[in-house]
Amino acid sequence: MKFVIQKDKLAQSVQDVMKAVSSRTTIPILTGIKISANSEGVTLTGSDSDISIESFIPAEEKGKINVEVETAGSIVLQARFFSEIVKKLPKDTVEMEVQNHFSTIIRSGKAEFNLIGLDAEEYPHLPNVEEDHVFRIPADLLKTLIRQTGFAVSTSETRPILTGVNWRLENGELTCIATDSHRLALRKTSIDGANEGKYNVVIPGKSLSELSKILDDTNDLTEILFTDNQVLFKAKNILFFSRLLDGNYPDTSRLIPDESKTDVLVQAKEFLQSIDRASLLAKEGRNNVVKLSTMDGGMLEISSNSPEIGKVIEEVQTEEISGEELKISFSAKYMMDALKALDSSEIKVSFTGAMRPFLIRTPEDDSILQLILPVRTY
């Protein structure tokens, strides 16, 4: 293998595939990045066996030469060293050449590195995903779906299925649901041209969060393909594979109340900031719990109390409070996560009593919903 490549293209690809490389893998060759060159261009691969990322640098792009390949071939180089080296090379072009016994020269200007590589034949093959079932989502919408649901997955391995986000596609509508059993995030969106497909899969939250980091903020379509145990996201010059989680995702529809007894319409930013302040004294002791009470004149009272430190009490003017009086306690962190995910200046909170789950939504929009279970303190 021998080629000359533009440093910025190589560095970007290395950064992308590094998202899949873990230093704590039990398979030694996976601490490396696989580099393959042929007349079409150069392909980099990183994997931790759960996630695999392939990044392709075409030899030529928009009339500009990215790579000049002299000899095709492949090699695996230690990811940690290779990525640091590429970042710090002195010139705009880099020459790479595999010599005897996988010894690999990386040359740029007057700097010459010689790394001990590994046989690319021993690098695991990526899953084979058939192109039968494919649907498409713009990259920026995909990132939004991930951001609005991914935070609510469970971080505990007690119920592994809850560490993933449930994706259901039916009748051209995709529903993404995440819950850690104390709160739930749901986001729906219609998918153009996917009326035929029907899926119900669970994608690891960690995979989605890494995917989100390498997708561009454009409306370029990302192709999504499923097999029994794998999902493949295909963006421009990037393939992102993730395993799916085994098992059935719980039916969460019964959790979501379809009536409410108290409804509050409030400015999201003001409400978020008052919860944030109340949580300052709630972090100590009792699990970051704040109290909310409805008051006369459309006011909410947000408060928390930490016996050894002190207490905080704050009034928030709402747009409207309708229905029964209410006192309820909940996790400040869950509420702040939900409010940040909603992307709305005005939000509607619907309660059905102090001990029932409550909903946070954008007024007049049912494509997104956040649910929180209250905490018993009264």
Add this chain to the structure above:
Amino acid sequence: MKFVIQKDKLAQSVQDVMKAVSSRTTIPILTGIKISANSEGVTLTGSDSDISIESFIPAEEKGKINVEVETAGSIVLQARFFSEIVKKLPKDTVEMEVQNHFSTIIRSGKAEFNLIGLDAEEYPHLPNVEEDHVFRIPADLLKTLIRQTGFAVSTSETRPILTGVNWRLENGELTCIATDSHRLALRKTSIDGANEGKYNVVIPGKSLSELSKILDDTNDLTEILFTDNQVLFKAKNILFFSRLLDGNYPDTSRLIPDESKTDVLVQAKEFLQSIDRASLLAKEGRNNVVKLSTMDGGMLEISSNSPEIGKVIEEVQTEEISGEELKISFSAKYMMDALKALDSSEIKVSFTGAMRPFLIRTPEDDSILQLILPVRTY
């Protein structure tokens, strides 16, 4: 105590005095910030007993009202909570009021905190520093002196005196020296109007680094006062106290060679970057050591070798190499620290053989000097 204060002024003062507050103190009241108000203004104090910082907010400044004091008094509030609260208050002004049993109200807009305070009478008194011996340095120069020497102090408590920077003032010249016994940093500067004073003290490196963070980048004069075991830095509205280290600082003058056998004149940035690249493979294994060899044609060869990972070799074009041929090994980290401290586009390295300490200097300027002990590898 009761006053109304501008939030930004309070937040800045809290941030300054927090630099002295440690959560790991053995004296419980020192986890707090002392707040005192009188007709002149409000004073905040933080201390970990090694460092104490006092920040004063004058009631009026340049015709602008900062504080309106209704009742004088003082209180100690938990630093961690108080600092977080002040940052997140909703309005531009803050009302503070001490009630019964040190209970303290902090009110801003519709948010009201009630913190359990401690008796300010129990807060330790700051050292009493007489104004007999005082000299003055512009704040930006003081920060530069600290940056150019402080990094070279020892981080090990084996020889506690080496964790400090030696400051000597004699004949109107201040010399700052730091060494961890593997390298040494020295910076001299003349001090206007200090021909009479004569000091030889050792200031903890940590104190100087915290001081540097709260000084502004202006040429406002900072007053410096010494007692037997304390130093006081007086900047505008800030008093910064630090204890001095006990014991005699070693005589380092014999360490510094006064002749050289090989001199290299080189561009600092190019040299730094090549050392940085060579160190990428040197971090593993042998203590971050790189090799330097003089070559024909005014070239330097920088290299390192890590048997399990690979090797790197790079040539650097110098301005001039004079004297004997040389092969020498040294810590890449020490060399990079020294080069960054010099602030010069061109630097001169003077060697007196492969096993003798060598000097890195700015050409034609003897106010700053960096010394490194080589490592035996040849």
